[in-house]
Structure formats: structure tokens, C-alpha cells
Amino acid sequence: MYDVAVIGGGLLGCAVAYHLARAGTRVVLLEKDELNRHASGQNAGSLHFQLEYRMVADGDAAAERAARALPLHLDAQRAWAGLAAELDAPVEVVQHGGLMLAETADELDRLRRKASLERRHGLDVTVLTGAELTSLAPYLAAGVRGAAYAPGEGKANPRLVTLAYARAASRLGADLRTGTRVTALTREAGGWRLTTTPTAAGRGARTDGVRAAAVVLAAGVWTAELAAMADVRLPVVPVALSMTATAPTTPFLPHLVQHVGRRLSMKQTSDGNVLIGGGSPAKFRAVDGRIDLETAPELRYESLVGNADAARVVPAVLRLPVLRCWSGATTLTPDQLPVLGPLPRRPGLYAATGGSAFTLGPTYARLLAETLLTGEPSLPIDAYSPARFGFLNAV
Amino acid sequence: MHDVAVVGAGPAGLAAVDVLASHGARVLVVDEQPRAGGQIHRQPPATFAAATVPAGRALLAVAERADVDWWWRTAGWGVFGGHAGLDDFAGSTPADRADGDGPMRLAVHGPDGARTVRPRAVLLTAGAYDLPVPFPGWTLPGVLTAGGVQVFVKSAHLLPGRRFVLAGAHPLLLVVAAQLVAAGAEVAEVLLVRRPRAGALLRMLPAAAGNTGKLREGGHALAVLRRAGVPVRFGTRVVRADAGPDGELAAVVLAAPDGTHRTVPADVLALGYGFVPSTDLARQAGCAVRYDPAAGGWVVTHDRWQRSSVPRVSVAGEITGVAGAEQAVAEGRLAALGLLADLGLVPAPRIGRLARPVRRDLRRRRRFATALAAAFPPPAPAPADDETVLCRCEEVTAGTVRAALRANPHLRTANGVKLLTRTGMGLCQGRSCQPAVCALIAAETGRSVAEVGPYTARPPIRPIPLGTLAGGDP
Numbered sequence: 029m030y031d032v033a034v035i036g037g038g039l040l041g042c043a044v045a046y047h048l049a050r051a052g053t054r055v056v057l058l059e060k061d062e063l064n065r066h067a068s069g070q071n072a073g074s075l076h077f078q079l080e081y082r083m084v085a086d087g088d089a090a091a092e093r094a095a096r097a098l099p100l101h102l103d104a105q106r107a108w109a110g111l112a113a114e115l116d117a118p119v120e121v122v123q124h125g126g127l128m129l130a131e132t133a134d135e136l137d138r139l140r141r142k143a144s145l146e147r148r149h150g151l152d153v154t155v156l157t158g159a160e161l162t163s164l165a166p167y168l169a170a171g172v173r174g175a176a177y178a179p180g181e182g183k184a185n186p187r188l189v190t191l192a193y194a195r196a197a198s199r200l201g202a203d204l205r206t207g208t209r210v211t212a213l214t215r216e217a218g219g220w221r222l223t224t225t226p227t228a229a230g231r232g233a234r235t236d237g238v239r240a241a242a243v244v245l246a247a248g249v250w251t252a253e254l255a256a257m258a259d260v261r262l263p264v265v266p267v268a269l270s271m272t273a274t275a276p277t278t279p280f281l282p283h284l285v286q287h288v289g290r291r292l293s294m295k296q297t298s299d300g301n302v303l304i305g306g307g308s309p310a311k312f313r314a315v316d317g318r319i320d321l322e323t324a325p326e327l328r329y330e331s332l333v334g335n336a337d338a339a340r341v342v343p344a345v346l347r348l349p350v351l352r353c354w355s356g357a358t359t360l361t362p363d364q365l366p367v368l369g370p371l372p373r374r375p376g377l378y379a380a381t382g383g384s385a386f387t388l389g390p391t392y393a394r395l396l397a398e399t400l401l402t403g404e405p406s407l408p409i410d411a412y413s414p415a416r417f418g419f420l421n422a423v
Numbered sequence: 424m425h426d427v428a429v430v431g432a433g434p435a436g437l438a439a440v441d442v443l444a445s446h447g448a449r450v451l452v453v454d455e456q457p458r459a460g461g462q463i464h465r466q467p468p469a470t471f472a473a474a475t476v477p478a479g480r481a482l483l484a485v486a487e488r489a490d491v492d493w494w495w496r497t498a499g500w501g502v503f504g505g506h507a508g509l510d511d512f513a514g515s516t517p518a519d520r521a522d523g524d525g526p527m528r529l530a531v532h533g534p535d536g537a538r539t540v541r542p543r544a545v546l547l548t549a550g551a552y553d554l555p556v557p558f559p560g561w562t563l564p565g566v567l568t569a570g571g572v573q574v575f576v577k578s579a580h581l582l583p584g585r586r587f588v589l590a591g592a593h594p595l596l597l598v599v600a601a602q603l604v605a606a607g608a609e610v611a612e613v614l615l616v617r618r619p620r621a622g623a624l625l626r627m628l629p630a631a632a633g634n635t636g637k638l639r640e641g642g643h644a645l646a647v648l649r650r651a652g653v654p655v656r657f658g659t660r661v662v663r664a665d666a667g668p669d670g671e672l673a674a675v676v677l678a679a680p681d682g683t684h685r686t687v688p689a690d691v692l693a694l695g696y697g698f699v700p701s702t703d704l705a706r707q708a709g710c711a712v713r714y715d716p717a718a719g720g721w722v723v724t725h726d727r728w729q730r731s732s733v734p735r736v737s738v739a740g741e742i743t744g745v746a747g748a749e750q751a752v753a754e755g756r757l758a759a760l761g762l763l764a765d766l767g768l769v770p771a772p773r774i775g776r777l778a779r780p781v782r783r784d785l786r787r788r789r790r791f792a793t794a795l796a797a798a799f800p801p802p803a804p805a806p807a808d809d810e811t812v813l814c815r816c817e818e819v820t821a822g823t824v825r826a827a828l829r830a831n832p833h834l835r836t837a838n839g840v841k842l843l844t845r846t847g848m849g850l851c852q853g854r855s856c857q858p859a860v861c862a863l864i865a866a867e868t869g870r871s872v873a874e875v876g877p878y879t880a881r882p883p884i885r886p887i888p889l890g891t892l893a894g895g896d897p
Contacts, residue, residue: 037833059833062835062836063833064843065839065842187845191843194831195830195831206835207835228874229835229836272889274889275850326503326504327503327882328504329504329528329530329539332892333893336890339889340893346889346893347889347890348888349850349886349887349888350883350887350889351849351852352848352852352882352883353882353883354881
């Protein structure tokens with residue numbers, strides 16, 4: 029009998045396991061594949077604390093709603109800064125600031141409204157234009173009219189972060205089981221029974237299942253199907269994305285670059301590669317007409333072109349060789365806020381997923397662990413409660 | 424508009440083109456090289472007009488066909504839309520296509536930049552490359568593949584050094600050594616890790632009917648080496664390659680079967696451990712592969728018409744298993760016949776008749792290839808020292824991979840190790856390090872290479888300038 033079973037071996041799951049184990053909780057983590065093999069390891073490692081393009085693209089009301097997550101952004105900005113020391117592992121966090129670009133007068137206007145909204149929530153962000161912008165970011169194309177600058181933004185290495193959490197959790201006694209798929213969640217006296225089945229990725233995978241007083245669903249795009257095992261409908265939506273990596277080059281791009289008018293994120297890694305992403309879509313494979321989450325989404329040629337086009341705002345990348353493009357899937361919710369906290373009417377069952385779960389992952393994980401341990405997270409998380417989707421669930 | 428785009432103008436591709444075009448199919452051929460022939464029939468530049476390419480001259484003549492579009496110096500770097508998926512509403516809708524275009528796109532990059540074509544079917548005939556076997560010093564200048572040395576000699580008429588040592592496991596070494604001797608090079612010795620298995624050699628004899636060309640080539644090479652006094656040693660392996668003061672290869676340290684070491688001065692070490700099927704584009708397209716060590720590693724699976732698991736993507740030649748040019752030719756013909764039927768260009772009964780002699784030929788070739796593979800099995804990879812570089816693009820050592828596996832005991836797959844250590848993330852996309860890394864992971868985790876899996880192949884399978892993608896198709 030464990031105190032907590034965490035389902036999902038991505039950043040969130042491993043981080044929740046770490047925080048729980050550190051508090052002396054007996055915790056088991058169940059992952060159907062290897063650790064870090066899905067969204068946590070496939071994203072491009074942006075630490076973006078400004079509201080993203082997708083949050084400000086649909087008018088002020090939607091932006092206001094998305095801004096309700098800004099307290100988490102502020103917390104995450106601090107959390108990343110201390111993460112390498114906390115986990116005693118390299119995670120390549122660099123916070124040299126981020127720029128969100130505007131190329132048209134309309135975009136510049138949107139940028140100003142966005143910045144004022146963010147400042148009301150306490151985010152340090154300034155709109156720069158002209159010589160001020162050029163001197164900060166001489167690599168930008170002449171067509172860039174302005175940029176919102178947030179000095180706390182940056183990047184982390186998604187290849188390293190999740191495994192750093194996993195090793196720390198393991199050192200603290202967490203039991204990490206990979207190649208173990210959960211196939212049923214059953215409420216029983218004093219907690220939950222998790223039926224499991226080993227998969228090809230299995231290491232020490234066992235078939236005897238797991239019993240735990242509490243269960244955390246931190247399974248990204250699979251969170252909905254896990255919640256359904258407990259007869260709860262969660263509106264989490266898988267979104268397939270594509271990323272592009274160039275060959276390494278000498279450092280020239282210290283900032284995270286985003287765009288307020290289209291899908292773009294760009295940064296240069298510590299190895300010198302430029303990563304381009306930010307939302308160019310990929311296409312889910314379909315099996316028998318239904319989306320198949322088990323296979324990597326198919327890359328679309330248009331998305332490769334789209335990533336390359338978006339990069340025109342930083343002309344230096346146009347001459348770099350493209351090394352590879354890859355796809356991944358992220359998890360969004362209809363109101364773009366995370367799903368974080370206990371599931372109503374399911375004692376001991378918690379969920380943690382939703383947009384920006386890499387950037388905000390360390391914060392989501394700590395707040396959820398605090399909720400489990402004390403019932404009192406250090407920041408209020410009611411606004412992100414799965415209970416806001418209670419209308420979807422009759423029982 | 425093309426019925427078939429053929430990727431790779433080696434023996435399999437040329438044979439297929441001949442059949443396809445002769446039956447009226449509109450064919451596009453893309454190849455990274457400036458001329459037809461692939462690795463096996465690599466042609467000298469036109470300035471070496473006197474040079475002869477004895478084998479495959481008829482095949483090379485196919486590349487003169489004016490009814491075929493030939494795009495040289497052009498890499499096929501991605502196949503998009505090959506899977507039966509949901510309709511793609513964002514740019515690849517049927518309305519965008521010219522009449523008769525398929526849903527699938529082949530992305531290519533050539534002298535005019537990047538573009539896509541929409542053939543009705545794709546035939547992948549990408550061939551094979553030399554199996555890299557890492558050991559200390561294998562990245563030194565002067566350490567080359569036997570295939571690479573052969574390219575120098577055959578295509579540029581150049582000797583890449585003065586004193587050669589050839590080492591490995593593949594009988595091609597004997598042929599390359601003889602070519603070097605004929606070109607006036609000093610060949611210090613030829614080393615094969617293992618003596619060919621006598622029983623397997625005997626079994627080759629009956630399988631050799633119709634394959635006598637290859638046996639003759641081997642026999643001729645041995646005679647040349649004997650006359651030139653070049654020692655051919657079995658059971659000797661390379662321990663390491665040492666650099667001279669100029670940082671280039673100066674000597675090769677060898678281990679005899681009894682374990683004693685000796686040092687042989689040389690400025691070129693040519694390695695020939697066997698060949699690895701070039702499956703990257705096929706894997707990127709989503710074609711199913713299986714692990715077949717005797718056939719060179721991961722090979723693309725196919726049905727009896729050489730059709731891969733992806734609709735309208737066929738495969739022929741070494742990417743279905745390393746078996747030599749003759750088998751590649753037979754597979755190319757068969758694939759072409761299958762496509763002619765599938766595309767409705769030739770009635771199926773007629774295709775059936777045309778395929779019969781090709782299948783007979785193919786059976787004979789496969790028997791011989793199987794026997795040859797059994798006689799010269801690829802070496803069981805020796806565990807690399809911690810200091811040995813496995814991924815030369817990203818400079819990842821065997822020690823780094825071992826340390827990653829120890830620190831993260833859940834890691835089980837080539838993709839997992841790639842993500843953490845960057846091995847295989849460089850310019851070559853893992854072509855160079857994949858065999859050794861997979862073998863190391865398998866050895867360290869006690870699993871089979873088949874379970875460890877290949878790296879996921881990602882587009883572009885060859886680097887292309889980002890600027891050529893921006894702006895979309897011309």
C-alpha cells in the first residue's frame with residue numbers, strides 16, 4: 029500500500045513524485061513508456077512567462093481569463109531559477125529574458141494591451157521599440173516594430189529536466205516503474221486499486237497492480253482517459269505540434285523570441301542549435317478513423333515551412349541548416365487554464381495537466397504536492413480546479 | 424506529374440526505372456550523386472573517358488533515357504502524407520492538387536533548393552552504407568571506409584594515401600585491396616576478423632549458380648593480392664589507430680588471434696565490416712522495419728511485390744537487406760512490375776507473366792546472398808572502451824552512454840538514450856552511431872537490439888538550409 033500513486037512519467041509526474049518523496053511519503057510512479065518520452069521531452073524548452081500567442085489571439089476577454097494563471101507564471105519564474113541547485117543536476121536553465129514581437133501597428137497595439145494586463149498581475153514586462161529594441165536585440169529583422177520584453181523569461185533543457193526530477197525522486201525513495209500501463213482505477217476501502225499491465229518498454233514491470241491511498245493523474249494527453257476510468261470526464265484536448273532544430277552555430281540569440289501575431293517560439297540552446305516551435309501543428313495519426321495518441325503525430329510539410337517562415341523575424345537563421353523536425357503533443361483545456369487539484373466526489377484522486385505544463389510544471393507539481401500533503405498549497409489553486417468542469421459530470 | 428518517383432539511382436533504382444519507363448510510366452529519379460550508378464557502379468567523371476565500368480554498363484545506359492526525369496545532386500529528404508490519416512485541411516487538400524496527383528508528397532532538395540513533388544507512388548532504393556565500427560582512433564584523418572576508398576579509386580582515380588591497411592569482416596576488402604594494388608598503391612596487409620566459415624563457403628557453391636560473377640571477382644582479387652605479396656590474415660583485429668605528429672593516422676595497432684599486439688605503419692586504414700541498409704527515408708516515411716543482423720541491421724519489410732507497409736511506397740535493393748547488386752536489380756524489376764499493376768498502367772495478368780522470370784532470378788540471388796552472409800557474418804560488436812567516441816557528430820563517448828544508462832536505469836531504448844545524451848542528434852542523423860549505440864544499449868540492459876529499436880528517423884534526413892524551406896514551394 030502506497031500513500032500516493034502518480035500516473036505519468038513526464039515532468040509533472042516526476043516532479044510530483046519528487047516533492048512527495050521529499051516529504052517522506054511512500055510514492056510510486058507508473059509510466060507506460062520510458063520517462064520523459066512524450067510532451068515533457070518533446071517540447072522546445074521555452075520558459076515563457078508572458079501570455080502566449082494562443083492566449084491573446086482571441087480578444088481581450090480570453091486574454092483576461094488566461095491571465096488568471098499569471099500568479100503561477102510568477103512562481104514558476106522563481107522556481108526555475110533555483111531548480112539546478114535544488115535537484116543537484118544540470119538542467120540548463122538560462123533566464124536572459126524573452127521578447128514577444130510585433131510586426132504591424134495592430135500587433136504592437138495588442139502587445140501594449142497585453143503588457144498592461146500582465147503588469148497588473150505583477151509580471152515585469154516592458155514594450156520596447158526603436159533604438160532601445162535594436163540595441164537589446166540586434167538580430168531582429170528590420171520589419172519588427174516592437175517587442176514586449178520580460179527579463180525573467182528564458183529556456184531550460186527538456187532533455188534533462190524530467191530525468192533530473194526522476195533521479196532526485198528515486199534517491200528520496202520513490203518507486204519509479206516504467207513500462208507499466210494503468211488499465212483500471214477502482215475505488216476501495218482506504219484508497220484506490222490500480223490495475224496495471226506491462227508494456228514493451230517494461231523494466232521490472234509487474235502485473236499485480238498497485239494500491240494507494242491517493243492517486244495523481246499527471247499523464248498529459250492521456251489524463252482524460254485515466255480520469256474516465258474513475259468515471260470522470262475532463263475536457264483536456266490533445267494538440268499536435270511540430271518543432272524544428274537547426275545545426276549549432278555561434279551564440280547570437282540570448283533571448284527567448286515569441287511573436288504576438290503568430291505561432292512562433294525561438295531560442296538558441298547551450299549547444300548552439302536554434303530551436304523553432306511555438307505551435308506549428310502536426311497531424312494525429314488515425315486508426316480506424318479515431319485519433320491514435322500512441323503514435324507520434326505525423327509531421328506536415330506545411331508546418332516545416334511554417335516554422336521556417338516564422339523564423340524570418342530573425343534573418344540569421346535562414347542560412348542555418350535544418351537538422352531535424354519532430355512532432356509532439358501537448359494538452360490544452362478549453363479555457364487555457366491548467367487542470368490542477370482534487371477531482372470532486374472522487375476522494376483521493378487528483379489531476380495535474382493543462383497548457384504550458386513544461387514552463388509551469390515545477391510550480392504545478394509543488395502546489396499539487398502541497399495540496400496532497402497539507403491541503404493548503406502556498407498559492408491558491410481554486411481557479412484551476414477540475415471542479416470547474418463539474419457540469420460535465422453527473423456523478 | 425509523375426507516376427513514380429524513384430529515390431536512388433543505384434542498381435535497384437535503375438533496373439526499376441527501365442521497367443517502369445519501358446511500360447509508359449512517367450518516372451522521376453532523384454539521386455544525391457551527380458551521376459547514376461549508386462555506390463556499386465560509381466562512375467568516374469566524364470574526363471576519365473577511358474575508364475571502364477565493366478559490370479552494369481547496360482544498367483548505366485538506363486540513365487540515358489530521355490523519357491525519364493533525372494534530378495541529380497538532389498536528395499529526397501522527407502515523405503509527407505503517406506499515412507492514411509485524418510484529412511489534412513491545412514494545405515494538402517485534394518482541391519490543391521493537380522489532376523491525378525497523389526496525397527503523398529516527396530520533399531527533395533537539389534541545386535535549385537527545396538521543393539516537393541506529388542508522385543502517385545514512391546520507390547525507395549537508397550542502398551546501403553559502410554557499417555561503422557568504433558574503436559579508439561577511428562575518427563582520425565586517414566581512417567576511411569573501404570567504400571570511401573573505393574570511391575576515390577573508382578570515381579576520382581585518386582589514391583587517398585600511400586600505405587594502406589585494410590581491416591574488417593567483409594569480402595569486399597579483398598576486392599578493394601586488389602583495386603588499390605592495381606592502381607599502384609602499397610597495401611601493407613588485409614585483415615579479416617574471422618576466417619570465412621568453411622561449411623558456409625561450401626554451401627555457397629550450389630547457391631552460386633548464376634552468381635558466378637561475384638565468385639569470380641573474389642577469386643581474381645585473391646590472385647592479385649597473392650601475386651603482389653600482400654598478406655591476407657584472418658582472426659586479426661584492429662585495437663586502435665594512432666596519430667602521428669601531424670594529427671593524422673600514422674600507425675595501426677593490431678591484435679593477433681593469440682592476443683599479441685603489433686604496430687603497422689600506415690597512412691590509410693580502410694575499414695570494411697559490412698554494410699548497413701540506408702533505411703532513414705523509409706523509416707521517416709513510416710515504413711515498418713525489422714531487425715535482421717545477417718542482412719545488415721534494420722531492414723524495411725515488404726510484401727511479394729516489394730510494397731512497404733505504407734501505401735504507395737515500395738522498396739527495393741539493399742534497404743530490404745544487404746544482398747548485393749544483382750539481387751537489388753531483381754528487386755528493382757519486381758517492385759516496378761508491382762507498381763505498374765497497382766497504378767493500373769499494365770494489366771495484372773500480364774504483370775504476373777512478366778514477374779515469373781524475375782522471381783526465379785530473385786530466388787537464386789537470395790540463396791546466394793544468404794549463403795554469403797553466413798560465410799562472412801558481420802562481427803559481434805566488441806564493447807567499446809569508455810573513451811571511444813560513438814557519435815562523432817556530437818562527440819558522445821561510449822562512457823557517456825554507459826553513465827547515462829547507469830544513472831537512469833529506466834532507459835531502455837535508442838530513442839531514450841538519444842534524447843538524454845544527444846548521440847545521433849548531429850548532422851548525420853545517427854547513421855554513423857546507431858549500430859554501435861544500439862549494440863551498447865542492448866549489451867548494458869540485457870535486451871536484444873530489436874527491443875532497443877532504431878532511432879526515430881526525422882525529416883530532413885539530410886540537412887537542408889532553413890531559408891530554402893521558408894516561402895514554401897516555388
